[in-house]
Amino acid sequence: MAEERVERHKGVDRLFHWLTAAAVLTLMTTGLLPALGVWKFDWVVIHWSVGIFLVLLVLFHTIRALFWQKLKCMFAMSPAEITGKKVTKYSVAQKLMHHAMTLMVLAAVITGCLMLMKMDTPLWKRDPYTLSQATWGVIYVIHGAAAVSAITLVFLHVYFAILPEKRMYLRAMIKGWMTREEEREHFGTPQ
Amino acid sequence: MDLFRVGHDVYGQRVLEGISWNLVPYAVGIAAVVIVAHLIWRLIRGPKKGAQRG
Numbered sequence: 356m357a358e359e360r361v362e363r364h365k366g367v368d369r370l371f372h373w374l375t376a377a378a379v380l381t382l383m384t385t386g387l388l389p390a391l392g393v394w395k396f397d398w399v400v401i402h403w404s405v406g407i408f409l410v411l412l413v414l415f416h417t418i419r420a421l422f423w424q425k426l427k428c429m430f431a432m433s434p435a436e437i438t439g440k441k442v443t444k445y446s447v448a449q450k451l452m453h454h455a456m457t458l459m460v461l462a463a464v465i466t467g468c469l470m471l472m473k474m475d476t477p478l479w480k481r482d483p484y485t486l487s488q489a490t491w492g493v494i495y496v497i498h499g500a501a502a503v504s505a506i507t508l509v510f511l512h513v514y515f516a517i518l519p520e521k522r523m524y525l526r527a528m529i530k531g532w533m534t535r536e537e538e539r540e541h542f543g544t545p546q
Numbered sequence: 547m548d549l550f551r552v553g554h555d556v557y558g559q560r561v562l563e564g565i566s567w568n569l570v571p572y573a574v575g576i577a578a579v580v581i582v583a584h585l586i587w588r589l590i591r592g593p594k595k596g597a598q599r600g
Contacts, residue, residue: 390567488555492562496550499565503573510577514584 359535363444363527371416372528378409379460379505386502403474406467413464429453442542448515449524455508463501466494 364372385402388394420426428444435441445453473483473491486494516525523537533541551563 387570391570488561492564495564496562499567503565503569506570506573507577507580510574511580514577514581518588 360532361535361538362531363524363533364531366531367419369528369531371412371419375409375412375416375460378405378412379509381405382409382463383502383505383509387506399474403467403471403476406464406471409460410464410468413460452508452512452515455504456512459501459504459508462497463505466498466501469494470498 382402382405385398385405389396389398420429429450431443432447432450433441436443436447439447469486471479472485473481475481483491515521516528523533523541527533548566548568551566552560553563555561
């Protein structure tokens with residue numbers, strides 16, 4: 356008999372996740388490797404183009420989360436969840452990872468958009484004099500801090516995703532479903 | 547350990563240029579420490595029991 360499957364992530368959310376992952380990894384590669392002197396190449400155009408793509412993904416996710424998903428599902432965290440007595444769709448660890456990634460991406464995206472003022476693109480001309488030198492320094496620091504923290508977060512995210520006991524979450528993010536048995540294992544009680 | 551990259555403008559004044567790239571190995575190190583600590587904790591803890599759904 357075929358095992359019963361339970362939908363965990365819709366196709367559009369999985370597509371968003373993997374496109375965001377590709378964008379973040381591309382931005383880390385094109386931003387950090389030349390800065391560290393590991394790989395010198397003409398990275399600027401790729402970096403800002405993918406950065407704008409990430410901005411669009413963030414806007415899409417924000418609108419979808421606000422109007423089509425339950426914010427409580429990701430942002431509510433009860434004492435019972437923290438003490439491990441209760442498990443909702445996302446565990447406390449998964450929520451914390453989401454919030455850390457959100458902070459990192461928002462910091463990178465907002466400062467990255469400001470940094471676009473210093474660039475000539477087909478859509479606008481550069482204007483680096485709108486902000487003071489000191490303000491630009493703070494913007495660069497925040498953008499760099501987001502990039503450096505992304506290294507830690509990506510390593511941890513990948514590590515927890517490939518753990519054997521967490522493999523069902525990885526499969527759910529690829530194929531969208533977990534089995535009824537896995538759901539029971541995750542939540543502790545039959546649904 | 548420097549936290550920031552600092553340069554000088556055309557007038558010789560110190561200007562902030564960004565975060566120090568020397569922090570990158572620390573970012574990798576923090577991830578490695580957490581992963582190793584979790585692996586050890588996982589070995590000690592053994593199989594995890596389920597919780598109750600809310």
